Amino acid sequence: MSTILTATPPRTTIGSGRSIVGRIGLLPALLVALVAGMSAIDPQFYGILNILNILRNASFLAIVACGQALVIIAGGFDLSVGAVVALASVVTAKTMAAAAAAFPGNNALIIASGVAAGLGCGLLVGLVNGFCVAKLKVSGFVVTLGTMSATAGVGLMITSGIPVYGMPEAFVKGFGRAQVFGLPTAVYLALAVILVTMFAQRRTLFGRYVYAIGGNVDAAVVSGVSIQRHIVGTYVLSSVLAALAGILLTAQVGSGQASFGGDRMMLQSIAAAVIGGVSLRGGVGRVEIVAISALFLTILGNALNLLHIDSRLQPVFLGVIMVAAVALDELSRRRKSRV
Amino acid sequence: MSDLELSVAAKDTGHTRWLPAEWLWRAMLPIALVVLLLGFAAVDGRVLSPANLLNIAQQTSYLALFAMAQTVVILTRGFDLALGPTVSMVSVGTALAMAGATASGHDTTTVLLAGLGAGFGLGIACGLFNGVVIALLGVNPFVATLGSYNIAIGVATTLSAGRPVQGVPGTFSQIFYGGNIFGVPAAIAITVAIGVVLQLMLARTVFGRSLYIIGTNPRAAAVAGLPVKRILVLTYVLCSALAALGAIMMTARTGSGEPNLGGSLSLQAIAGAVVGGTSLAGGRGGVGTAVLGALFVTILSNGMNLTRIDGYVQMVVLGAIVIIGVLLDRLRLERRQ
Numbered sequence: 286m287s288t289i290l291t292a293t294p295p296r297t298t299i300g301s302g303r304s305i306v307g308r309i310g311l312l313p314a315l316l317v318a319l320v321a322g323m324s325a326i327d328p329q330f331y332g333i334l335n336i337l338n339i340l341r342n343a344s345f346l347a348i349v350a351c352g353q354a355l356v357i358i359a360g361g362f363d364l365s366v367g368a369v370v371a372l373a374s375v376v377t378a379k380t381m382a383a384a385a386a387a388f389p390g391n392n393a394l395i396i397a398s399g400v401a402a403g404l405g406c407g408l409l410v411g412l413v414n415g416f417c418v419a420k421l422k423v424s425g426f427v428v429t430l431g432t433m434s435a436t437a438g439v440g441l442m443i444t445s446g447i448p449v450y451g452m453p454e455a456f457v458k459g460f461g462r463a464q465v466f467g468l469p470t471a472v473y474l475a476l477a478v479i480l481v482t483m484f485a486q487r488r489t490l491f492g493r494y495v496y497a498i499g500g501n502v503d504a505a506v507v508s509g510v511s512i513q514r515h516i517v518g519t520y521v522l523s524s525v526l527a528a529l530a531g532i533l534l535t536a537q538v539g540s541g542q543a544s545f546g547g548d549r550m551m552l553q554s555i556a557a558a559v560i561g562g563v564s565l566r567g568g569v570g571r572v573e574i575v576a577i578s579a580l581f582l583t584i585l586g587n588a589l590n591l592l593h594i595d596s597r598l599q600p601v602f603l604g605v606i607m608v609a610a611v612a613l614d615e616l617s618r619r620r621k622s623r624v
Numbered sequence: 625m626s627d628l629e630l631s632v633a634a635k636d637t638g639h640t641r642w643l644p645a646e647w648l649w650r651a652m653l654p655i656a657l658v659v660l661l662l663g664f665a666a667v668d669g670r671v672l673s674p675a676n677l678l679n680i681a682q683q684t685s686y687l688a689l690f691a692m693a694q695t696v697v698i699l700t701r702g703f704d705l706a707l708g709p710t711v712s713m714v715s716v717g718t719a720l721a722m723a724g725a726t727a728s729g730h731d732t733t734t735v736l737l738a739g740l741g742a743g744f745g746l747g748i749a750c751g752l753f754n755g756v757v758i759a760l761l762g763v764n765p766f767v768a769t770l771g772s773y774n775i776a777i778g779v780a781t782t783l784s785a786g787r788p789v790q791g792v793p794g795t796f797s798q799i800f801y802g803g804n805i806f807g808v809p810a811a812i813a814i815t816v817a818i819g820v821v822l823q824l825m826l827a828r829t830v831f832g833r834s835l836y837i838i839g840t841n842p843r844a845a846a847v848a849g850l851p852v853k854r855i856l857v858l859t860y861v862l863c864s865a866l867a868a869l870g871a872i873m874m875t876a877r878t879g880s881g882e883p884n885l886g887g888s889l890s891l892q893a894i895a896g897a898v899v900g901g902t903s904l905a906g907g908r909g910g911v912g913t914a915v916l917g918a919l920f921v922t923i924l925s926n927g928m929n930l931t932r933i934d935g936y937v938q939m940v941v942l943g944a945i946v947i948i949g950v951l952l953d954r955l956r957l958e959r960r961q
Binding site: 552 | 757761763764767768770772773774775777778779781785786891894895898904905934937938939940942944945946951954
């Protein structure tokens with residue numbers, strides 16, 4: 286087994302040389318330019334409230350995008366993440382409300398049961414996705430399209446579309462809206478997720494195998510990688526991380542809502558992954574750049590709001606930037622292959 | 625090594641032996657349609673009333689048109705996520721153009737032509753954007769059409785300020801919704817006509833055949849000397865033009881330009897095509913699969929509405945149906961090989 290590992294040293298599978306270096310340079314440069322430009326134009330931008338707001342929103346997106354990136358690197362797609370955010374939110378809130386009625390005052394038990402139920406939903410959806418894709422060999426796009434509809438339906442069914450209240454104060458004020466060393470708790474969780482995923486991508490068999498599967502499935506099979514287990518793993522991680530984001534959102538807002546996440550979160554997570562250099566052909570991409578790209582997208586949205594650009598026009602910017610980022614990447618790849 | 629054995633074992637088609645013969649497969653969706661109709665009729669007799677059957681046919685004609693549009697690009701291994709927003713954008717553009725032309729005092733013919741011109745113009749522009757980005761710049765269809773999805777939503781809501789656009793002349797609705805040809809409502813007649821033309825095109829023309837070749841093996845198509853890029857651009861333009869036609873018909877039905885008209889149509893159209901048996905791997909499908917799939921989805925939701933099944937439960941059922949449909953199709957392919 287170890288021979289396989291040494292046969293594929295990290296650098297070669299991540300991508301070849303210059304364009305990756307160029308892109309790592311490009312995205313932070315854009316980010317710095319955006320931040321500098323906005324700071325010059327509008328002093329509100331670097332106000333502490335706005336910065337905290339940006340960091341919190343970027344954390345939610347980064348957590349979801351990390352999972353999405355893993356699935357895409359393995360050569361798949363997860364359209365269901367937005368719906369999982371919503372389902373985890375309402376299930377967490379419902380469970381906490383029920384537990385609070387059953388065991389009044391026992392905050393630890395209430396919170397633990399709620400969080401477990403929320404993450405459990407993510408686990409379940411991820412297992413269904415992974416099972417259908419890996420065992421039944423149905424295209425990931427179609428499977429997650431189906432589970433997206435089904436998951437969103439269940440979320441709405443449970444709540445009839447009405448926000449769910451009744452979570453303990455300790456969960457909302459003590460966790461969701463709390464700040465540690467001046468930063469929201471969500472930021473620390475997002476950082477932890479990013480660091481763990483970075484480590485997993487570089488140093489664990491799972492991470493290396495995900496690259497191998499996305500890069501060349503046949504080669505991975507021949508090398509003895511158990512494809513099915515690792516593909517299920519990526520879908521489960523993606524859904525569980527989406528559920529985590531849903532729980533964090535619930536804790537911050539103070540109610541479980543079936544309208545959280547949705548198509549917008551799903552599209553944004555894919556956009557963040559793609560702009561962050563994850564190739565839809567599979568086998569290429571790193572979560573730290575995806576996280577930067579999530580920050581970039583969040584700041585961009587914030588900047589457009591501060592500049593009073595009509596919120597209806599904002600999707601146009603997102604669309605153009607996405608297509609441009611991928612087109613540039615494709616063009617640079619072509620130029621290199623021609624040389 | 626056990627992993628290797630596992631994945632080899634998974635390729636064994638032993639578990640497909642119980643599946644029925646090929647002819648039965650072909651008849652399965654039509655049979656399922658009849659069973660579905662009879663099942664719903666058993667719960668509620670109104671399902672089979674002439675008025676509801678006509679209603680189903682009319683509903684199906686819109687979705688079938690969109691599923692056909694989607695099928696054309698899916699044949700080439702692509703898909704168009706932007707179809708729904710394109711419909712919204714065309715609806716708003718058509719209504720605005722007609723309202724504007726009416727306000728500046730033009731006669732009815734000019735007003736209608738302005739509306740159709742604006743609608744198809746916007747649709748074709750969107751298709752051209754998709755086609756150029758995908759075929760010439762080599763961007764993955766998912767990203768490209770996700771980009772135009774956002775752009776079209778932005779344009780539609782900005783043009784309309786997020787509100788329905790009034791001022792659609794009555795004659796427009798009369799022609800594209802109220803009108804009929806030999807007693808057949810306009811929507812059904814148009815979709816049937818388009819379906820026939822499209823089927824002839826896919827089966828009998830060089831352009832149509834080359835879509836299947838590109839979908840089956842793009843490299844072979846290029847080596848065989850097909851102008852793959854030009855064909856792909858045309859394919860996306862055709863898809864968006866069909867979507868624009870559907871949008872115009874739906875605008876005639878609602879009588880106003882709706883910025884939310886497209887809503888979840890992109891995914892519904894893909895679901896319709898896929899349930900009908902169009903392969904996302906490209907090269908397999910046609911007008912028949914699109915129409916059957918659209919019919920199935922429409923009958924399912926119509927029946928569930930009449931039997932008062934909760935709208936949220938319907939979402940769950942539709943999601944499950946999409947997965948099961950694709951799964952059955954894959955099993956069928958495995959058996960054939």
